[in-house]
Amino acid sequence: MRNPTAPFALASHLQRQAEPPEADTAPWSEFGRAMQAGLARTPRNISPKFFYDVAGSQLFDRICELPEYYPTRTELGILAACAGEIAAQIGPHAEIVEFGAGSLTKVRLLLDALESPKRYLPIDISGEHLEAAAARLKADYPALAVQPIAADYTMPLVLPAPMAGAGRRVGFFPGSTIGNFEPDEALAFLQLAARMLRGGGLLIGVDLVKDPDRLHAAYNDAQGVTAAFNLNLLRRANAELSADFDLDGFSHAAFYNAPMRRIEMHLVSRRAQSVQLRGEHFAFEEGETIHTEYSHKFTVEGLQALAVRAGFRVGAVWTDPERLFSVHWLVS
Template identity: 80%
Template sequence: MRNPASLPLDLQRDDTRTTPALSEFGRELHAGLSRRAKSISPKFFYDVEGSALFDRICDLPEYYPTRTELRILTERAGDIAAQIGPNAEIIEFGAGSLTKVRLLLDALETPRRYVPIDISGEHLGAAAERLRADYPQLAVQPVAADYTMPLVLPAPGEGAGRRVGFFPGSTLGNFTPDEALAFLQLSARLLRGGGLLLGVDLVKDPAVLHAAYNDAQGVTAAFNLNLLRRANAELQTDFELDGFSHAAFYNAPMQRIEMHLVSRRAQSVTLDGRRFGFAEGETIHTEYSHKFTVDGLRALAEKAGFTPTAVWTDPDRLFSVHWLQAPAAQ
């Protein structure tokens, strides 16, 4: 056997450390740090602290997507409700704090059930309790799960209308193009006979995009760095948070924001007994946020099996909300 000290830094193991069996987060971080270009899925942003930080991001003056989408949902609520119809069951993917769905529920005629799906179970449970208190006639059935994976939804309730997916916030932009198509294909199968109400961010002036992801208060930076704090707390890693910086930029040819954590110096981190080396300037890619054109999104939805119908935008065409008709029920 070779002496471990002679191995490359990222292959050395510290056998004096003992860690519990890795969680999904741990397994994916281990795989992501093992890649030549290090990365981790943005779904792991959303522990309790990360979810709270994202709620703060949504209120920032530079971050236009939330308030713009809320404006569209408010102003077009009647038109949206007419597309959905009465007695609907609403399935929200990546539900978060359940703010936007309230506008939808208020506009709908006798909605029967609301099924919010989110990976952060604790945050979701607290938000669902608040919603139950405000909508006592509505059945609220939260599901703590990864909505990008195959799902088994509760059977439709007696007398239920259409099953409608709700996917606001341009979260679709966090996926690669292939992942976005796969998600829409999965949704089209789940929502047969109903439809999907989808919010996506639009291509625009890069300066507006840069400001939205590099806010003056540093909340987005804290949100990004919270991934490392979470890893230290849950996985017993030893990331030094002051050793990494937040970086976000717009890749115009790919029409996407890219977010990274940049190593400020040569250093190493231990996870599950394995040491991973970072060169100065090396990054962990943490998020894509793809931007869309209206026609491009409609073409993608059609490829996934939906029939695009109505689309609503704000006057400045910063953001768009789409009604996508799902295939007929089998």
């Protein structure tokens, strides 16, 4: 995703003011199970999908507007410039399935270009955020059937049957979210999508390999919004899991691992400390981290090879003039 010293002023509003509540005995949520398992592992880590509660989703929307964060505006530029060509590949009366839909901003460029799109199925793990965004979209596109699905799109799920008269069922996966997966996970997701979209296709946005300085700036913004986004994971654990993370005791760190072609994002313990989660205590040494996200970068050819392995046929590719970002049409 996205200066270790910058986040504290912005993130301070996320710190809980009250004493942590007593541990409850309610069944573990998926987030609770993942956090407990992640803290018990060496090295410690947790999936980036848990960034996206309501507060996390709102912070990510702010990240997308930052001057340093080129991916969003670059991808939007590609979609706007090439919308007609993309629509010609997809065809009329399409059903659009968006994986990790978020605020439903980019899909508007696609919907505006398509010929009589039939239905839109946005899938996102943050149900409350998704419902609000879907209601706004429906108001702006009254002729479009909008059916939000609150779910983890990385897991097998059954989509509604195609509507009568619908054309291709097309997946939309913008934002280079594919880069958050480990290579084997990326392959598994694309295989899942190929099966789900059989007879249709996938439009996927992919961030490209580039100057490390540009990547570093994108994930260490001057305003500290990305740091607040990263630290919000701990705030969420305090609020939902009765944990007692001291947000001032951890800092955001993101760096580019050039040999692995990926940004790595971590939460770094600023001192020796202990964290309690439902009565279990986890000791941190100074400098010990919780790994929260990878953001792998691709070459055009590398993404295409991965797609072919997953069962897609390679179609058109669109890039910006600087070749910072790419949008791929893959046929299933």
